Amino acid sequence: MTATADAEAAANELTPLADYLGSVLRRLRALPPLDLDLTQAHGNVLAEDVVAPHAFPAFDQAAVDGYAARWEDISGGGRGPSYVPAPSGTPGGRTIRLNVVGDLGAASWRPVRLTPGSCFSVAAGAPLPVAADVVVPVEWTDQGMAAVEIFRAPKRGYGVRRAGEELAVGTLLARAGTYVSPALVAVFAATGIGHVVVRPSPRVVIVATGDELVDVGRGSQPGQVVDANSHALTAAAAEVGALAYRVGICDDDPEGLRGLLEDQTLRADLIITTGGTGTGPGDMVRRILSRREGGRAGPVTFTDVALYPGTALGFGTVGAEEVPVVCLPGDPGAALIGFEVLARPAIQLLAGAEPVFRPSVRAHLLETVSSPGGLREFRPAHVAERRGGGYTVQPLSGGPFTLSGLAEANGLLVLGERVTTAAAGSTVDVLLLDRRR
Structure with a gap:
């Protein structure tokens, strides 16, 4: 059997991502209101x-600063207004003069009524006098105080906001x-x-595991790896709207890990761990949380999912309160992709948000890419709108494992399990990332 055939046979034994997500999300419920x-x-x-x-609005009000009047008075249909010669250069040859009988501000509350040939000076937001059906803007007048000359007559209803015209009682x-x-x-x-x-916003606790981990503020060296994951995943959880808490690094100590997780159930609606999900000699999280005790399966089930990068994911509950726990891989790129496809939808579901998945678009691929057969790949990419409609997507160099590519990406190019090569010019799916730039 060839190496390619071996890889395809191994991939066929993996759980499809859609099936895995469905089984996990069905076990979660939105938090109590x-x-x-x-x-x-x-x-x-x-x-x-x-x-x-x-x-x-709660009452009829002026939408602009000006003079509240009866439209028939300023249109020439009423008996009250006086007509006077217009200032030089004013269209129409004459203006309309009305008596100003009072001022109304936003705090005015006494009901008043207009009589023919009169108006009120009003501020935006002021209640309208009874019978007023137009507000003449200040700049269309001579801004008179006892009497005002109107150079230009607006249409009926101009400058008026009627009660309930935007939102009526009972509107959804x-x-x-x-x-x-x-x-x-x-x-x-x-x-x-x-x-x-x-x-409520879900309370999410993030734990990084591994004897090799050291905190930020130094460079990695042989035998030591700077903990980038817990910081990145805390930021990712906060971006979704969760109340995110980073508890730091937990060594590969069985009792220490169990005790830490038990303590965190008191303040968590979801726990996210990173590291130790594989089957290697140092992968303690999988070994500890999936261990059968007293004939019963462990609290967390680890599944090899048809996902690239990072096939090994864990989900279950811990503690007496049965707090959900998501276990992500230790590689930073795989951890962030795992967060996108599993942890983020879980947080959205707990928060009651709809939809739980990021929006996606179909985009024109600008560069030919290859993908491992049998795995659904999520690759950092830059997506842009095309002039005239549609989208283009440019895969970023380095593939899905590169942190620099994830930092630059505004989308994730999605290549299905049956795709081994996607040619330039083909149409592909892209998840849109929420990047505030």
Whole structure:
């Protein structure tokens, strides 16, 4: 049997990524909802639909600074206005003069009514006088105080915002599963909502494992590897909206690892470990967490998934509270890809967010690439919109294991299990990464 045939036979024994993700995500449930003050709700996901208890705007109001008037008075259809010669250069040859009978600001509350031939000076946001159906902008007048001359007549309804014209009482403002953005906070507040029911942000604890690990602030040397993973995964969890906690490095000590995980279940909704998921002599996480005790399987099941990079992934629960735990590989590139395909969807599901997966597009491949048969590959890439529509994608050099490529990427090129070569010019799937640049 050839080396290629051996590789394909080995790949056929792996669990398809889609099947594995489905089996994991079906075991997770969104966190119980909380009733939060509006100022604390930003960044969370709504647990129930929200409807408007009050209209917005709440009353008829001026949309611009100017003069609130009756349109028939300024259009020439009424009896009240006086016509005077227009200033030099004014179109139409004459202006309209109205008596200014008062001023209204945003804090005005007494109801007032217009009479023919009169108007009120109003500030934007001020309640409109009864019978007013137009606001003449200040710059279209001589800005008079006792009487005003209007050089240009707007259309009926100009500068007026009617009660409920944007949002009526009972309007569905947002559905369950919607992310609470700053703009949505403003909508809720404007319609009289002070509390909303949301899913809490998941508390995610990140643990790096391995005797070889040392903390940041130094360079790696033989026998020592700087712990990049726990820092990167903490940042990745925070980017999703989780409350992320890095607990540091845990040595390959069975009792120490069990004790650490047990302690963290008190403050975690999800635990992520990195390192030790393989079957080598130093892979203690898999050996410890999958060990059968008392005839029962270990708390975590490790599966060899048809994923490149990083085929070995673990999932299960730990502690009396059965807190979910995701075990990712130790290679930094494989750990970050594993986070994207497994840990990130798990966090989204716990948070009640929809959809749980990143958005994807179909893109025109600019360079021919090869991929290992039988594995679904996620490769760092740069995706760009084409003028006239559509997308192009450029694979970044170094393949999926390079941290520099992941740092530069704004997308992940996805090559399916049956793809061994993707030719330039073909159409491929690309996951869009959320890069704030």
